[in-house]
Amino acid sequence: MNEKEKMLKQVQMYCFALVDASLFLDTHPTDKEALKYYERIKEMSDKIQDEYQKKYGSLNIKNGEKDGKWEWATSAFPWEVQK
Amino acid sequence: MFSYQKHLQYPVKIANPSPALAKIIITQLGGPHGEKGAASRYLSQRFSMPYNEVKAILTDIGTEELGHEEMISTIVHQLTKNMSIDQIKNEGFDTYFVDHTAGIYPQAASGMPFSADTFASTGDVLADLHEDLAAEQKARLSYDNLLRLIDDNDVRDPIKFLREREIVHYQRFGEAMRKVQEKLDSKNFYAFNPAFDKK
Numbered sequence: 001m002n003e004k005e006k007m008l009k010q011v012q013m014y015c016f017a018l019v020d021a022s023l024f025l026d027t028h029p030t031d032k033e034a035l036k037y038y039e040r041i042k043e044m045s046d047k048i049q050d051e052y053q054k055k056y057g058s059l060n061i062k063n064g065e066k067d068g069k070w071e072w073a074t075s076a077f078p079w080e081v082q083k
Numbered sequence: 084m085f086s087y088q089k090h091l092q093y094p095v096k097i098a099n100p101s102p103a104l105a106k107i108i109i110t111q112l113g114g115p116h117g118e119k120g121a122a123s124r125y126l127s128q129r130f131s132m133p134y135n136e137v138k139a140i141l142t143d144i145g146t147e148e149l150g151h152e153e154m155i156s157t158i159v160h161q162l163t164k165n166m167s168i169d170q171i172k173n174e175g176f177d178t179y180f181v182d183h184t185a186g187i188y189p190q191a192a193s194g195m196p197f198s199a200d201t202f203a204s205t206g207d208v209l210a211d212l213h214e215d216l217a218a219e220q221k222a223r224l225s226y227d228n229l230l231r232l233i234d235d236n237d238v239r240d241p242i243k244f245l246r247e248r249e250i251v252h253y254q255r256f257g258e259a260m261r262k263v264q265e266k267l268d269s270k271n272f273y274a275f276n277p278a279f280d281k282k
Contacts, residue, residue, distance in 0.1 A: 019147055023177060023255050060087070078090050079091075
């Protein structure tokens, strides 16, 4: 696994933790411990996404531009085996 | 509305093409227990759901299923990229290949195209939630059957992840069902549809 793949795996891990926690919160909307967990993971998720996008390019269309180019459209898509 | 995250929910990186595996795994995109049916089911049913927490779970699980469609499509794409004509012929992929080449088309393993007949949206709260619980269980058993047929760990790994998600979704729908039942009283437990009937 290269550096980019390792970092993407971190992005996926935190993003997944957020998805899983939000499903739990949907049916337990006042659970204090789950809310705290969500907050903590959200902070880490934002941080790693920022780092990844600065280094390797956009993960969402809001950050589509990189180095004066619409990188959203020119970078690889996730179903391609990354080189 | 929806926006796209340009990454898979879980990594898929398959080294060796196998049209034989692609042919059976495609069923989890377009088959009777597949992810396209799952996403369509929940994202349709939520409009007649009267309770916000249950609208939320249908929206968020439905959205996650869209990500699972992308994962299954990616698995099939990687299994069919760079396959040889000999593999296509010897592994029985010719019947798919003749219409779709190495493209992604939602169909069951049997070749039956995706159909909205594979899911229901009844406008009845309890009927829909019972269907959702059954759907998660059926998706899980299809992943179990796939795992009985697949040896390649590159393929097993993301399939195991998807199988786990069915279990978590089943749990969340069970909680949603409990919430709905708490809002119904003993007199009208089965006879009353809170999405349509007035108390």
